[in-house]
Amino acid sequence: MPRERSMSGTIPSMETTHDELKDNTIIVVLGASGDLAKKKTLPALFGLFRQKFLPRDCKIVGYARTKMDKAEFDKRATSYIKGTEDPEVSKALDDFKKALTYVAGGYEDAESFQNLEKHLKEIEANYQSKECNRIFYLALPPTVFIPVAKNLKENCYAPKGGINRIIIEKPFGKDLDSARELLNSVKQYWTEDETFRIDHYLGKEMVKNLLVLRFANVAMGACWDKNSISNVQITFKEPFGTEGRGGYFDEFGIIRDILQNHLLQVLSILTMERPVSFAAEDIRDEKVKVLRSIPPIERSDTLLGQYVSANGKPGYLDDETVPPNSVCPTFAATTLWIHNPRWEGVPFILKAGKALNEAKVEVRIQFKDVTQGIFKDIARNELVIRIQPSEAVYLKMNAKSPGLYTRAIPTEMDLTYKRRFTDSKIPEAYEALILDALRGDHSNFVRHDELDVAWKIFTPILHWIDGQSGPRPRPVSYPYGSRGPKELDAFIGKYGYKRGDAAYFWPITSLASL
Numbered sequence: 001m002p003r004e005r006s007m008s009g010t011i012p013s014m015e016t017t018h019d020e021l022k023d024n025t026i027i028v029v030l031g032a033s034g035d036l037a038k039k040k041t042l043p044a045l046f047g048l049f050r051q052k053f054l055p056r057d058c059k060i061v062g063y064a065r066t067k068m069d070k071a072e073f074d075k076r077a078t079s080y081i082k083g084t085e086d087p088e089v090s091k092a093l094d095d096f097k098k099a100l101t102y103v104a105g106g107y108e109d110a111e112s113f114q115n116l117e118k119h120l121k122e123i124e125a126n127y128q129s130k131e132c133n134r135i136f137y138l139a140l141p142p143t144v145f146i147p148v149a150k151n152l153k154e155n156c157y158a159p160k161g162g163i164n165r166i167i168i169e170k171p172f173g174k175d176l177d178s179a180r181e182l183l184n185s186v187k188q189y190w191t192e193d194e195t196f197r198i199d200h201y202l203g204k205e206m207v208k209n210l211l212v213l214r215f216a217n218v219a220m221g222a223c224w225d226k227n228s229i230s231n232v233q234i235t236f237k238e239p240f241g242t243e244g245r246g247g248y249f250d251e252f253g254i255i256r257d258i259l260q261n262h263l264l265q266v267l268s269i270l271t272m273e274r275p276v277s278f279a280a281e282d283i284r285d286e287k288v289k290v291l292r293s294i295p296p297i298e299r300s301d302t303l304l305g306q307y308v309s310a311n312g313k314p315g316y317l318d319d320e321t322v323p324p325n326s327v328c329p330t331f332a333a334t335t336l337w338i339h340n341p342r343w344e345g346v347p348f349i350l351k352a353g354k355a356l357n358e359a360k361v362e363v364r365i366q367f368k369d370v371t372q373g374i375f376k377d378i379a380r381n382e383l384v385i386r387i388q389p390s391e392a393v394y395l396k397m398n399a400k401s402p403g404l405y406t407r408a409i410p411t412e413m414d415l416t417y418k419r420r421f422t423d424s425k426i427p428e429a430y431e432a433l434i435l436d437a438l439r440g441d442h443s444n445f446v447r448h449d450e451l452d453v454a455w456k457i458f459t460p461i462l463h464w465i466d467g468q469s470g471p472r473p474r475p476v477s478y479p480y481g482s483r484g485p486k487e488l489d490a491f492i493g494k495y496g497y498k499r500g501d502a503a504y505f506w507p508i509t510s511l512a513s514l
């Protein structure tokens with residue numbers, strides 16, 4: 001396959017670079033009894049199966065320590081699949097179950113994996129070709145990544161001629177050193193080409209759209225730099241707290257959970273230079289280049305928060321799984337600076353929080369003030385890319401109010417997906433990514449050097465928060481269900497964000513009320 005490729009206007013997805021898996025493929029989901037497998041991986045596999053994107057006669061093998069029979073596994077594996085009241089879905093589900101089997105075994109001992117190998121061989125005995133392909137999806141805690149990677153390679157690697165791939169989920173380490181250790185250990189067994197590191201935000205439709213928005217529109221390209229843009233916010237808001245998951249969360253905190261991976265990935269695509277082509281390595285080269293221009297985050301560019309009980313909802317410390325007096329941040333805003341000619345001086349504010357007032361993930365690009373003189377106190381343009389919910393891209397802009405006098409009022413150009421694309425289904429991020437892994441397309445997976453540089457940006461601030469470089473900073477509190485700490489608006493204001501003074505009415509402006 002040629003390395004340099006371009007994206008045609010008529011081809012909706014990127015072409016693939018590697019071997020697309022056709023027949024004779026087994027997908028092994030390790031950690032199949034867990035939450036991730038049940039809520040995301042297996043429903044995504046069903047989605048692909050139903051839309052006929054899985055290789056023909058593909059089998060799915062669940063593997064975990066829990067002992068269960070096929071009926072129990074089938075029930076678990078399909079418990080989060082929606083729409084089963086529809087006969088077509090229900091029929092597809094019955095067929096999907098026929099492709100499922102389950103093997104119980106440990107993660108550390110070779111014998112368990114030899115047993116898994118025996119099962120894989122039995123399935124493959126029914127395939128036409130001797131060249132069989134195996135995809136291993138690790139829906140597992142990182143503590144067992146290394147023994148599992150080793151055991152899979154030593155005991156379950158498809159014989160010569162077949163293709164082997166391993167899909168790994170975050171967290172990829174806790175800081176630069178632990179990430180390097182993890183990466184290097186996995187690398188002893190699996191090549192970079194065989195490894196697919198998932199950051200599920202890279203599978204979200206609007207994140208994938210960033211490349212097209214930026215590079216398929218001359219108008220966007222022309223204003224995409226420090227000359228036009230004042231500041232950028234990338235925001236993640238969740239309206240619920242840790243609620244029982246506090247034990248896990250407390251070890252990581254919101255920065256490792258969301259900012260260091262999901263929001264930084266969005267930032268890198270938003271700010272990278274135009275890649276030579278849409279080939280995976282060309283895209284990832286540009287992402288790494290821009291990330292390398294970002295110095296480690298300063299403490300003074302950071303605001304940390306922790307939610308407290310409000311409106312009848314429990315505070316973070318009320319969660320029984322959270323250690324008493326924990327100072328783990330459940331909210332963080334950090335400002336990153338990119339030292340390159342395009343972005344010098346533009347603040348990129350990444351902010352994320354749990355137990356906030358709404359569910360929302362968006363990129364908000366605020367442009368500079370228009371030249372003063374003919375307009376006074378006019379609202380700034382903002383380009384908002386709403387990643388979820390209800391995918392949309394809208395440009396907040398000023399227009400003349402209709403009528404026999406001239407007045408500028410804030411309005412917008414609006415591309416709301418569900419109005420514009422009425423007959424399309426937005427794929428789940430995991431469906432999109434598993435399909436990419438089946439096709440061998442690494443574009444939407446995290447390369448080892450990308451991860452390394454991402455940790456370099458965040459490690460000093462994380463060590464400060466963890467108390468490795470002095471006393472631990474105490475997060476400010478914010479009420480459950482609020483927009484975040486009351487200090488947030490001043491924090492954002494410090495970087496030049498201006499909230500428009502003029503009233504902005506959406507979706508309809510009544511001139512009589514102005």
Ligand SMILES: NC(=O)C1=CN([C@@H]2O[C@H](COP(=O)(O)OP(=O)(O)OC[C@H]3O[C@@H](n4cnc5c(N)ncnc54)[C@H](OP(=O)(O)O)[C@@H]3O)[C@@H](O)[C@H]2O)C=CC1
Pocket residue numbers: 233235364384390392393394412414415416483489499504506
């Ligand atoms: N296609 C669509 O669906 C469109 C929808 N709209 C809707 O119009 C409304 C306004 O849109 P928009 O201006 O983009 O979004 P918002 O007014 O919701 O938010 C704009 C910015 O102001 C901040 N903010 C929100 N509330 C406050 C507050 N009380 N004090 C200080 N800052 C605040 C937000 O911060 P933070 O997010 O951190 O709270 C955000 O950075 C929204 O409901 C939006 O969904 C508009 C255009 C198109």
Ligand SMILES: O=C1O[C@H](COP(=O)(O)O)[C@@H](O)[C@H](O)[C@H]1O
Pocket residue numbers: 200238257258361
């Ligand atoms: O990785 C994670 O992401 C989810 C949010 O994912 P989304 O697709 O629903 O936006 C978050 O809840 C979780 O804490 C985090 O580990």
